[in-house]
Amino acid sequence: MADKVLMKGNEAIAEAALRAGCRLYFAYPITPQSELIEYMSKMMPKVGGTFVQSESEIAAINMVYGASGCGKRVMTSSSSPGISLKQEGISYISGASLPAVVVNVVRGGPGLGDIQPAQGDYYQATRGGGHGDYRNIVLAPSTVQEFADMAPLAFDLADKYRIVVLILSDGLIGQMMEPVEFQPAKTEEEIEELGKQHESWCMHPNEDEPNHHHHIINSLELDPNVLSDLVLNLEKKYIEIEKTEIRFEKYNISPDNEILCVAYGTAARITKSAIDELKKEGKSIGLIRPITLWPFPSEAIKQAINQNVKKILTLELNLGQMIDDVRLAIEGKLPVDFMGRVGGLVFSPEEVKAKIEEIL
Amino acid sequence: MADKVLMKGNEAIAEAALRAGCRLYFAYPITPQSELIEYMSKMMPKVGGTFVQSESEIAAINMVYGASGCGKRVMTSSSSPGISLKQEGISYISGASLPAVVVNVVRGGPGLGDIQPAQGDYYQATRGGGHGDYRNIVLAPSTVQEFADMAPLAFDLADKYRIVVLILSDGLIGQMMEPVEFQPAKTEEEIEELGKQHESWCMHPNEDEPNHHHHIINSLELDPNVLSDLVLNLEKKYIEIEKTEIRFEKYNISPDNEILCVAYGTAARITKSAIDELKKEGKSIGLIRPITLWPFPSEAIKQAINQNVKKILTLELNLGQMIDDVRLAIEGKLPVDFMGRVGGLVFSPEEVKAKIEEIL
Amino acid sequence: MEIIATRPKSLTKAQFTYCPGCTHGISHRLVAEAMDELGMRNKTMGVCPVGCSVLAYNFFDCDMAEAAHGRAPALATGMKRARPDMHVFTYQGDGDLIAIGTAEIVHAANRGEHFSVFFVNNAIYGMTGGQMAPTTLPGMKTTTSPYGRDEKDIGYPIRACELLATLEAPYYIERVSLLSPQHVIKAKKAVYKAMKFNKEERGFTFIEFVSTCPTNWGYEPMKAFEWAKENMLPFFKLGVFKDKSIEEEGK
Amino acid sequence: MEIIATRPKSLTKAQFTYCPGCTHGISHRLVAEAMDELGMRNKTMGVCPVGCSVLAYNFFDCDMAEAAHGRAPALATGMKRARPDMHVFTYQGDGDLIAIGTAEIVHAANRGEHFSVFFVNNAIYGMTGGQMAPTTLPGMKTTTSPYGRDEKDIGYPIRACELLATLEAPYYIERVSLLSPQHVIKAKKAVYKAMKFNKEERGFTFIEFVSTCPTNWGYEPMKAFEWAKENMLPFFKLGVFKDKSIEEEGK
Amino acid sequence: MKIELICSGFGGQGALTIGKFLSLAAMKEGKDVSWLPSYGPEMRGGTANVAVVISDKQIASPLVSHPDWLVALNKPSVDKFGPMIKSGGLMIANSDMCPDKLGREDVEEIYAPMSSIATEIGSTKVLNMVSLGVIIGKTGLVKYETVEKDLREILGKKNPALLEANLKAIKKGKEIGEKS
Amino acid sequence: MKIELICSGFGGQGALTIGKFLSLAAMKEGKDVSWLPSYGPEMRGGTANVAVVISDKQIASPLVSHPDWLVALNKPSVDKFGPMIKSGGLMIANSDMCPDKLGREDVEEIYAPMSSIATEIGSTKVLNMVSLGVIIGKTGLVKYETVEKDLREILGKKNPALLEANLKAIKKGKEIGEKS
Amino acid sequence: MARMTVDPFYCKGCGLCIEACPKKIIRLSDKFNEKGYHYAECFDQESCIACKLCYTFCPDVAITVEK
Amino acid sequence: MARMTVDPFYCKGCGLCIEACPKKIIRLSDKFNEKGYHYAECFDQESCIACKLCYTFCPDVAITVEK
Ligand SMILES: Cc1ncc(C[n+]2csc(CCOP(=O)(O)OP(=O)(O)O)c2C)c(N)n1
Ligand SMILES: Cc1ncc(C[n+]2csc(CCOP(=O)(O)OP(=O)(O)O)c2C)c(N)n1
Ligand code: SF4
């Protein structure tokens, strides 16, 4: 069905995950993410899949760990405090090189904070809130459509690299309704086929000698020399991903841009509104919107800087986190300004416009 | 007693914490940190303090949360996977503006990894592995003496700023013995006095009207405008700390340095050995050793760059994490090289020397 | 004329934020009354859960801490150990206490921590909009068990009192209900007893309130009571599961 | 001559990394024998804990996953749900299962997950060097209870079987011991039964092994058995705590 | 063309639903739409509101600080959002629960006794649909037929009685809107 | 002056303790010291070893890849660390458990029947102390008196018998060391 | 003589007091309070026996009983 | 006729089999295995009754019993 439907972001990502072949989903309720779990509880039985409301976020991520070890497309979701609880598990899954999709519908923090949209989990998402050297691919949607489209993308990337893909959404995108068009649902045969790509390493029914195998899913290696090799292999994968999987959107990028904005997700949408307004007034402001937060589109940002650009403006719904990556990208070539909101507040297009005018 | 004693790092930090007035300690065993908890279990009853071996790291950090809400000096410790589990709690304590000391004796990761020394938790420590905008002061010792000295420092900073202070050690510093000299132990009266500084906000016995108070310890605020103010207040505190609490060591810094090394903790010790060797051969290599990882000594690094310095070399026992902060500090002024080891391996002074010679 | 019943001093002047007819208010009052009657307010610290009663720190007029979801017993342990001279209680919902917080409640009970736990079992996650709780009854529809809780797939409700009563240390465990004025009168006695034992430093005390959530059950308050009487009480049997005072005092 | 007893096929050729005389080896063998006898090896997935048996994936010759500390039942849930056509077991120590993993085991049992849990209770944290476990006996000295476990301060050992038996869903719960060849023979029957029920998809099965840790207890293996018989068995009573097959089969 | 509106009322009055049916119809008629509710505990007992944007180009920000139009089902909604309406904008209010006029000269105000009309129709639940009708009648933002079709699809089988009541309410509102 | 040494043996042979008493004495005599054990499960059953650095200046790296001296209580220790000894270095080995010579021309080797001596003294536990004695006798790195004092402080009251056995073992080793 | 009063500030009109009262002398007022609830009131103070059951069952602690 | 054999590769010389054997025909060998353990051996195969108790109690699954 290529018809558009009007849907909440949380429901759209759930539906898209089902269509992408996700048949196992484990999660614990939390606002503003609960519609996702509620949708799954309703639809999973209809497609013959499994939904378990786990006793906690920790149990959920470890159920994901187990199911992923069997080579299946599996997902969990939560919001900020719940994602913090999953950090140990995410580190394990990463260490064991397993594919998995995790959705974070970010809310205001730190602590219990509030349940309004925020981007305060950027550091956690991109730097790994868990222990040890690992990376997750981080996708940041800015519309309901994109949120939905990220489900198949996330599963494909997860499978391809045997990596955790984190979709970093927020309360606004999770709660709002927009028209959305879904990709066709995978057939049961296609899903079966997807599982087979993992047969060389995943746990599955076995045979007698001589074809008896013994698959081990783990992240432990007591010999530091061996562990070092394993981690260096992870690094190779990360380097490969940094080469090939960077995604971003250019908005109004042109040679006469005076200011280059960098913003993602909800902050980027609002920035676009402001840019449109300013355009009417004859001012040329460009925006690079990272779609992958890791790997980060550093090169794209560097290239978008032209002779007219006087300043970079990073816009985030936090105290300034992605700004590190922007600064790293431009290596001191230009001053980097910042506009932020915290506590679940969202800046308005008017406020962004005013900020840009101020620094123009 | 100003006599030197020979002690393991894990025991030295425990002894120093007791002397600094820590009378509450909650933790769960994990290698290579267990000597700390074992020392506490032995000594706490002797000083009339409380040690509870909690059912998990999560329970431990939340016991800390509760005890700290009563204005007492309280500590927990763990190693990498256990620290990941504490992230939600640390975010809460930070959101509630409570003082607390957390020790991480880092091991090889990700996942279960191994139990050898590593620095793979730098990102987690400095960027906040938990959700939302918050910062912890992060202290990185490089000797047993310094590890011990950091206990009183950490408690003082925690009390002063009502912040979580994380001591980021590693298996090497935790397990090795070195001579250590302790500061005199605080008397019970001094400890009592310390608690009093928190009486304006902490939970404690109450009075009847009209002096009845009602102290609330929490990190929840459903109104985003109010939460925003709270977070912006946190930010003010962070800015203040960035101004006043940066600590670092200069080693062999001189105008003829050809290469400037940046390394912390164990990696810095080993780098020093290599620098000493190279000095004998007439080569001048400087080292900035961050003692506070957050706030990071960016200014010191910038200042240490002189006309002769051709390159910066960042040395870490990970895939390269602090290097972000080094790059941010020097803003593209010089190329930044990297030497790392992962999986619990530690580079030797010879290897570091070779690396420096290679890039000289 | 003399006032014989009015708002206890241990409640603040704030309006409760609960839905009309929600039993959280009743259990709040019982705890506050016990504090008043035992003169404990000035030496009491409470812990709020994450759940509908997350804002209870605005309602109880004693010192209060807001725990992370499920961790109230750990906070309370830290608080009581930090201030043995004060009295501590936690107030927790069923999701908080026996889903995410299972380990914390079991181990606090097992250590025999000297505090009281007030456990509001309304068979649902109230605050987050009516998801299935560990105490949701078989067949009961919630937003995450839209076809009714399937006990074959996800098991039966957990009975916290029975589970905790297998431990040695707890001093007093009772399940009461708030489903009628008569039930409330009985519940009041249990709450008083728990807080009295608390004040006397006897050990760990635990009161479960069989409660309602009219909003998420989708019933009017009175209908919710009827439903609970018919459906919850047969499964969550009222009674004393442990009372060491009986042996101790030889009665 | 015919071989009547030798290494089961479901064990790999690797040497165990356990200390001499450690009972982990015996319980490994019992599980492997059951897999052999029931012809399950090719359709079985096991889960290792974090604990001395963390490397069990090198010893069991079936597919194996290594869980995070305490989370084996959650992994097993994910595995069994992902591959209902396979059989799943976890193998866990006392710290893993009833300290940090309390919530996971209680809820997996409560859901009646279709897998078997083998629980090695040696009253101590073996791997990390002998710290106190939730099952450490009162008065017992460990590296974190250097003056002996003070049950007044930190409570009594937790009895996992009794605790889990309060839940409705579990199918079969038994506590056995490995303290003598006779005990082992009995234990073998229980393990077989659990794995058979597992194969037959009857539900959640749980076997607790009262075990020893000669190294951290500081006793020679035989002395460790004696100590355990005298001290552990009175507290951890052997027996069947739940067996639904009795009703089901009408025996 | 781009219209930003806010629908607001007590929780339970169905303000969010007005926005939903408007968005749905606009989408069917080829527009881009966004529907952003206030959510969370504030809904319990308090006011619920939704920001709707309807545009023939892609919508960047779904936030509405200054609505072109406001649908206010109760007094607090008028108080909260009335002052924010853009100059030249429109307010549609439930006169039964909004006793005081907004009194802005630069804003057109339409008052309809939505509660009374709903009670008349026989279901207090449909008061929100009256306002939906007013919008249609007044502005022609979406076609009545599109809304009717959507309603028939959603309610047709499940609750034909409610469907009829809804349609009646919309028609009633539409009349009012057309006359204003 | 800076000496880097490794003490290595089976777990239980007390290799770590040799290092500890050496470090302790050196510290008392005003040196900087570091004592870095191998740790973790590898200790269970396998070999245990410790890297000790003693210097009159502050010690930077506690790691020892190429020891000046090696104390090897068993054969695996000789195999593992023998080849790493610095040219001109010294190996002190337990001849009872190290049958094969290292055979490096640039390294001095001292073999003492430590196990036998210990058995003779009446406690197999003190074999490590023999090697400690050899170091003292051979190198004078620390004074016998300092070590004796430390031992008396630590063991004096708790276990006088063990103390005496220890001291005997050290003296015996010292003699051997002095003669080599 | 006894008296039962409801504080409209707290009352949410849930009606539990009405169910609880053995004398059936409580009803919801026609008037709204600030939050828009019809609050409870005693329409026959004379008959009140000060049994406190209304107070006991009131989830918003809105009731005062005097005797 | 029965036979009990110990695989020195697995045996850790813990002696449990010795305790288990009702015929007391097992002892630790003088010889070491690779790991340095004195491994167990049966010194009187004739007397073995193939009761398997040694096997049952062996924690390292080092024993084979034949009949
Ligand atoms: C770590 C974490 N997970 C989930 C949530 C979301 N959450 C808030 S309250 C709640 C459940 C509340 O249910 P219950 O404990 O039964 O209390 P009630 O509201 O029914 O009184 C949940 C899941 C959270 N805040 N934090
Ligand atoms: C999150 C986490 N916490 C703590 C540890 C450290 N740890 C490893 S094993 C273990 C306890 C093992 O004890 P038990 O489960 O009883 O198994 P045993 O070794 O006795 O067989 C602990 C605390 C860890 N690896 N991960
Ligand atoms: S949602 Fe349920 S539990 Fe929460 S306040 Fe409303 S009625 Fe009470």
Ligand code: SF4
């Ligand atoms: S430490 Fe204890 S449990 Fe672990 S292998 Fe050794 S004897 Fe067995």
Ligand code: SF4
């Ligand atoms: S006190 Fe008793 S009689 Fe009086 S109003 Fe209340 S319930 Fe009715």
Ligand code: SF4
């Ligand atoms: S029970 Fe209380 S809140 Fe409910 S109607 Fe009566 S007075 Fe009002």
Ligand code: SF4
């Ligand atoms: S029981 Fe097994 S391991 Fe122990 S001595 Fe006998 S054969 Fe060897």
Ligand code: SF4
């Ligand atoms: S089979 Fe029985 S008799 Fe034979 S050696 Fe073993 S224990 Fe002894």
Ligand SMILES: [Mg+2]
């Ligand atoms: Mg509930």
Ligand SMILES: [Mg+2]
């Ligand atoms: Mg154990």
